[in-house]
Amino acid sequence: MPETTPKGLTGLAFGGDYNPEQWPESVWQEDVRLMREAGVTMVSVGIFSWALLEPSPGEYDFGWLDRIIGLLHDHGIRVDLGTPTVVPPVWFYRAHPDALPVTPEGVRLEFGSRGAICHSNADYRAAAARITTRLAERYGDHPALAMWHVHNEYGVPVSACYCDSCAAHFRRWLATTYGTVEAVNEAWGTAFWGQRYASLEDINPPRATPTVGNPGQALDYKRFADATMRENFCAERDILHRLAPGVPVTTNFMTALSQCDSVDYWAWGREVDIVTNDHYLITDGRRTHVNLAMAADLTRSVAGGAPWILLEHSTSGINWQPRNPAKAPGQMARNSLGHVARGSEGAMFFQWRQSRRGAEKFHSAMVPHGGTDTRVWREVVGLGASLDSLATLRGTRTEADVALLWDWQSWWAQNLAWRPSEDHDARERADAFYEALYDRHLTVDFAHPEADLSAYPLVVVPALYLMTEAAGNNLKEYVENGGTLVVSYFSGIVDEHDCVHEGAYPGVLRDVLGLTVEEFSPLLADQSVRLTGPDGSELGGDVWTEFVVPRGAETVWTYADGLTAGHPAVTRHRLGEGTAWYVSTRLGHEGLDALLGWAAEDARLDPRAGLPHDVEVVRRSGESGSYLFAVNHTAADAKVPLETSGTELLTGERAAGRLAVPAGAVRVVRLDG
Structure with missing residues (x-):
């Protein structure tokens, strides 16, 4: 079995992406001296270095990498060694221009950034295997090597390519997945709009069309693109396992950033030896520490509850948002230790020394442009000491109170075109329910809809448009066995092919919720509704309403106005030993807090009103x-x-x-x- 912790690392991971190739060698000695001063235990090296390691086809220069890894080893610093396959050299693209990705509109992207890769391209795959093999043969038994870092942030900025190579690969994927063209036609519902295919060879990627294309095809192409990237990761991983046994292999995830919505991390979490994550604060006016906690909880859940590693975050401001404020004094330590609280075995940064050139020169770093006589550097040194004092908690696990169900494939499906309301955002609902749970001081595990939920007294479903029959049966069994379930609107509607479940909405959730929905009634942008409770109290909703018909469920809150006036808005259904709640409109924070308060009482969760807010x-x-x-x-x-x-x-x-x-x-x- 591969190792699941960095080899040779006795404390928590502290350090960052180290790019010595950006600096003259005269700076390297100062770097390692400062790393020792800060308490750095591990750095990531070589992630973007393919052009330096292989300056021309088949000609390799490992001298500089030998020297820097040796220098780090001499100073007791472990190495997370990258395979540099996220940026092939320019000579590779000149020889193989078809390895550059093509957009749905037929535009081939150019070299000059990062991640410009057609993951179906055979020449890219062969070249990636060669450089990975060379690295593993040279450094696989190096005493400094702690783990391997394959590629970088798969899916950012390009996950899917629409070229002819991808078309051929997609057809092979369809043949493996479905077997016959008849099965594809059935899954995609191609009888609609005369889209029926006579042969798999007739099928192309979902390229630009006059109007909305086939949603089943679009959903499957997202699965295909994700599986293709994962295939390439596994190919590199297997080389490293073979040539460097005993050294764990990872790649850095971005679980909670909407920029990386093309990756099914439930599937990827099963393929890496250690789950690692990159997290950057989204400064859009919301409480950034809540998003941070959510990212950490989601990453831990992808790891199956096991410890994981925060492989990148920022010491202060980042560089790619419209406005990039600095972190307040003390915020860096709060951010870092908040991740550790929720399961990370350390805190790593992008990057060690702030770049003077390139696209990310204004991204903060452990050693800023201003050097060591700066607040950031002093806080870095303080954080290193703090992490050193926490070394004994390695291997412990974060304790969770509730589960929140999330599925990237459902997110993909809901985000396809022509849904009932573009104002309904699955990620927004997940954020909102998470924040309400956070404010109740409940620690959250995320779970796949088909996972074992028996350990959780309360399970929350903020938005699962796509839900399999197996997932629906799983939730019904959970409630029957004594669990408390909370489900928000537009969940359980379609199966894995984006086909509406037979019968009334909400499909596979009808029985567990004890109701049907006759019709959706989304609201216009400036509309809202009032909800009244049995005691005359009121809540507000917006974005969405429904015509709910109880079929065993009791009505708790009723629509007081709007098209659905007089119909149930919030219901409660006793089933077996448990209870299922349903809310058919978008509640604000106050409404969600009330709803989750009632559900927490059903779940017999101890109230934590004595803990201070935030x-x-x-x-x-x-x-x-x-x-x-x-x-x-x-x-x-x-x-x-x-x-x-x-x-x-x-x-x-x-x-x-x-x-x-x-x-x-x-x-x-x-x-x-």
Whole structure:
């Protein structure tokens, strides 16, 4: 079995992407000296270096890489070594221009950025295998090697290509997946609009068409593109496993960024030896620490609950948003330790030294343009010391309270054209429900709809337009066996082929919810509705309403106005030993909090009203003990109740009764017993 932790790393991972090729060798000695000063334990090397390692076809120059890896090893710094297959050299593209990807409109993209790859191209695959083999043969038994880093951020910026090579590959994929053209016709519903195919050879990628194309074809092409990238990853991984046994292999995910909506991370999580993730704060006016917590919880869930590694984030501002503010003093440590609380075995950054040239020269780094006499550098050194003091929690697991169901393939399907309302956004609903759970101080595991849910007293379904019969049966069994389920609108509607489930909406969820939906009634952009409860209280909704018909469910809240006035808006259905809730409109934060409060009572989850707002409290536990993290995102000092006494690891102080957490600070208590 491959290793699932970085080889030779005894503490938490701390460091970042190191690109020494951007600097003269005279800087390298200073780099390793500063790394030792900061407490760096591991750096990622070689990710974008193919053109330097193979400057011309079949001619290799490993001298510079030998020297830098040797220098890092001499200073006790572990190496996450990249296979540089995200950016083939320009000579490769001049020899094989058809390896450049083609857009749906037929435009071939050019060299000069990164990730410009047709993943179906045989020449690219062969070249990637050759450079990966050379690296594995040369460094597979190097004492500095901690793990392999294949490619970089698959799916960013290009996941799908629409060239003739991809067309041929897609047909082979369809033949493997469906067997016959008749099965493809059935799955895609090609009888509609006369789209029926007589042969698999007639099928092309979903290129630009006069109007909306076939949604089944579009959905399958997303699956194909994802599977093709994963195929290439596995090919490199298998070379590395064969030539460097015992060294774990990973690639960096981007689980919670909408920029990477083309990757099914449930599938990818099964292929890597260690799950790693890149996370950058989206500064769009929302509470960035909530998105951070969500990213960490989602990544841990993709890892099956096992520890994972934050392989990239930023020390301060990033460079690719319209506006890129700096992080506030102390925010870098809060961000980093917030990821550790939720399962990361460290905190790595992009990048070590801030670039002077290139597209990301204004992206912050561990060593900023201003050098070591800067706030960022001082905070980097402080964070290194903090992570060193937390080494004993390696291998422990984060404890979760509830499950939130999420499926990338359902997201793909819902985002296809011509849905009932473009204002309904599956990701927005997932964010909103997550934030409401976060504000109730409930730690969330994400789960696939067909996963075993028996460990969770409460399961939330914020938006699952696509749901298989197996998933529907899974949720019904969960509720019958005593679970509490909360489902939001436009869930359970279609099967894996984007075919509407037979019968009334919501398809495979009818029985568990005890209702049917006669008709969707989306609202216009400026419309909203009022909901009234049995006690006369009111909630507000927007975007969506439905004509709900209870068939065993009880009505809890009713539409007070609008086209659906008098119809149920929120229902509750007792089934077997459990309860299923349904909400048929888009509730705001207040409404979601109320809904989840009722569901939490059904689930017998202890209320945590005594915990301060925006102070997250998370626990990790394992053989080395139990650890309580308290992360204060507010400008006021806070106190967190402790069930038992313990030692606060960042200060060394004893803690009992109530833990003092200063404004903007983090405290980690190793609990006694």
